[in-house]
Amino acid sequence: MVKLFQIEEPDGTPASAEGPGAAVGIDLAGTGGAVAISVGGNAEILPGSDGERRVAAVCLLDDGKFDAAATVRLLLALRARAERQMARPVTHAVIAVAATDDGARGIIAEAAEAAGLQVMRLIDRDEAALRAGGVAAAEAAALGAAILAEDAAAALDQRQG
Amino acid sequence: MALKQAMSVTDQAAQRIQALLAKRGKPSVGIRIGVRARGCSGLTYTLEYADEKGKFDEVVQDKGVTILIDPKASMFIIGTEMDFVDDKLQSGFTFRNPNEKGRCGCGESFHV
Numbered sequence: 001m002v003k004l005f006q007i008e009e010p011d012g013t014p015a016s017a018e019g020p021g022a023a024v025g026i027d028l029a030g031t032g033g034a035v036a037i038s039v040g041g042n043a044e045i046l047p048g049s050d051g052e053r054r055v056a057a058v059c060l061l062d063d064g065k066f067d068a069a070a071t072v073r074l075l076l077a078l079r080a081r082a083e084r085q086m087a088r089p090v091t092h093a094v095i096a097v098a099a100t101d102d103g104a105r106g107i108i109a110e111a112a113e114a115a116g117l118q119v120m121r122l123i124d125r126d127e128a129a130l131r132a133g134g135v136a137a138a139e140a141a142a143l144g145a146a147i148l149a150e151d152a153a154a155a156l157d158q159r160q161g
Numbered sequence: 162m163a164l165k166q167a168m169s170v171t172d173q174a175a176q177r178i179q180a181l182l183a184k185r186g187k188p189s190v191g192i193r194i195g196v197r198a199r200g201c202s203g204l205t206y207t208l209e210y211a212d213e214k215g216k217f218d219e220v221v222q223d224k225g226v227t228i229l230i231d232p233k234a235s236m237f238i239i240g241t242e243m244d245f246v247d248d249k250l251q252s253g254f255t256f257r258n259p260n261e262k263g264r265c266g267c268g269e270s271f272h273v
Binding site: 003004005006007008009010037085086087088 | 178206211251252254
């Protein structure tokens with residue numbers, strides 16, 4: 001994908017995004033995450049302004065549960081990088097997480113709401129990776145989640161259209 | 162006779178820049194373009210709103226837009242055309258630079 005540039009504020013504050021909201025795919029692992037967008041079934045990871053494709057973050061507490069505050073921060077960071085790359089607001093997401101119990105899924109759902117993201121689906125990383133079909137394992141979950149987000153957004157449009 | 166401009170913008174880029182400057186809500190001189198070292202090889206462009214003209218900035222006026230060029234960058238940017246692309250996937254500005262001898266694989270950086 002060709003790199004496109006946005007006009008930045010000289011002091012580095014993010015410029016506001018405009019336009020209709022977009023639906024992205026997010027991969028949430030205990031060590032960080034990635035965000036991707038899909039158009040016509042073609043998904044791309046959205047990198048940060050430094051070119052990094054993953055955001056490193058420690059989201060798990062010692063007991064293996066998701067740290068709510070860290071998860072909110074990570075989701076906000078992923079949403080910000082998606083909005084910056086696409087120059088439009090990101091409002092919906094399909095989130096892929098490693099198979100966990102209901103407690104973790106509840107924490108993630110609340111964190112997403114706090115980060116301003118409507119969760120379209122919360123699915124297992126392996127299931128998301130399958131949807132991406134044969135791509136590099138590290139990125140498959142985010143790419144698959146993005147494809148599912150595009151499908152879900154299209155279904156929403158049809159119902160509302 | 163007008164001097165050859167250091168760089169130019171397309172109509173689409175000029176319109177988009179003017180719209181963004183209007184939306185910015187702060188007094189702006191125009192936009193500032195520069196380069197910095199990064200990426201796997203070479204340079205990448207920097208693109209910012211300009212609150213004021215820097216003392217040694219080169220000034221280009223094209224299609225109603227004021228472009229300030231960072232003096233450190235002018236030798237790399239000369240002859241560049243800035244365009245605005247808007248497709249379903251993403252929208253933003255691109256730079257067509259005749260000086261570029263190559264780009265790295267990810268498209269992040271160029272070298273001259």
